[in-house]
Amino acid sequence: MLVAFSVAPSGTGNADGSVHDAVAAAVRVVRDSGLPHRTTSMFTEIEGEWDEVFDVVRRATDAVMPFGSRVSLVLKADIRPGWTGELDGKVERLEAAIEEHRDA
Numbered sequence: 001m002l003v004a005f006s007v008a009p010s011g012t013g014n015a016d017g018s019v020h021d022a023v024a025a026a027v028r029v030v031r032d033s034g035l036p037h038r039t040t041s042m043f044t045e046i047e048g049e050w051d052e053v054f055d056v057v058r059r060a061t062d063a064v065m066p067f068g069s070r071v072s073l074v075l076k077a078d079i080r081p082g083w084t085g086e087l088d089g090k091v092e093r094l095e096a097a098i099e100e101h102r103d104a
Helices: 020-033 050-067 086-103
Strands: 002-010 037-039 044-047 070-078
Touching: 002 020, 002 050, 002 086, 020 037, 020 044, 020 050, 044 050, 044 086, 050 070
Parallel strands: none
Antiparallel strands: 002 044, 002 070, 037 044
């Protein structure tokens, strides 16, 4: 399964609204998990089995808790049993389709 998630605190007391320290704590959890992952400017994607992926999401959320009075978690999952390598595979198929239509 693939999960894209974003976790951030609110009620941080930071005048500039910055949450980068909290996000860094969450991303460290993901990177330390050993699961395939990718972090972009707005989401972190992680790939693995249901229990291991959601364990990482839970621990990443827990890592953000100390940074504010509450935490917001946004999550999207692609559950496709029997498929692996989709973190890159989906993007590779998209790029191939774009290239194919460019040549048409």
